[in-house]
Amino acid sequence: MKIYILSLFLISLSIYNYACSCNNIPFKDAVEWADEIFIGRLIEIKEVEYEISELNAGEKYTRLWYAKFEITKKWKGSSKKYIKVYQPSTSCDFGFNSLNKHYLVYTKKEEVFKFFNTENEISRYTTWMCARNREYEFVNEPKDSDYFKLNKKFPNTIELVDNTPLHWKLPLLGVLIFISGLFIGRKIKSLATITQRNQ
Incomplete structure (x- = not known):
């Protein structure tokens, strides 16, 4: 019986130690800590790294993931319009x-x-549950909210630039060049035909 009680105590202690509980850090501290502060639409959630369970074969546990945002308003940071937060x-x-x-x-x-499948330590944008993040609604915003405080602290918001990778733009550019080539080729052929008729 004593072993059973001791086991329960150790399990509850380990759960307590790994649980994360906190209040939001003060607004001033959050602004100083953050490199980027923005409102963005969540457009992708993706697992990056995982670990296979030793106890339950075949089960995997996420060890690193990101949330990708299309930014609509930014008070602090770069001009990037898209950011992944790991x-x-x-x-x-x-x-x-x-x-x-x-x-x-x-x-x-x-x-x-x-992590497990990452060759090198990498520098990425990150956050945590106490950093004042929250789902944002555009209506009924309290006057003492972070939104109004940020507007006061940073009166000029950052102009955003599309920073999506070129790998999806290159095929589109190739198609546009191909279509333009066809159009120009037909125009040249049409002009040549007109010129021959006039001679």
Whole structure:
């Protein structure tokens, strides 16, 4: 009986130690901590790294994931319109889980991730549950909210630039060049035909 009680105590202690509970950090501290502060629409959630369970063969557990945002308003940071925010799948993660919803996000670029399938430690934007992130609704915003405080602290928002990778743009550019080539070729052929008739 004593062994059973001791086992329960150790399990509850380990759960307590790994649980993450906190209040939001003060607004001033969050602004100083963050490299990027923005409102963005959640457009993708993706698992990056995982671990296969030793106890339950075949089960995998996410160890690193990201939430990708299309930014609609930015107060602090770069001019990037799209940002991926990485988290290490712990109890301290902020739960970005509603696709196409808008979020107010505080994030910092840190070299923190070196996981199972990652060759090198990489520098990525990250955040956590106490960094004042939240799902953002555009109506009924309280006057003392972060939105109004950010507008006061950063009166000029950042003009955004599309930073999506070129790999999806190149095929589109190739198609446009091909179509333009066909159009120009037909015009040249048409002009040549007209010129021959006039001679």
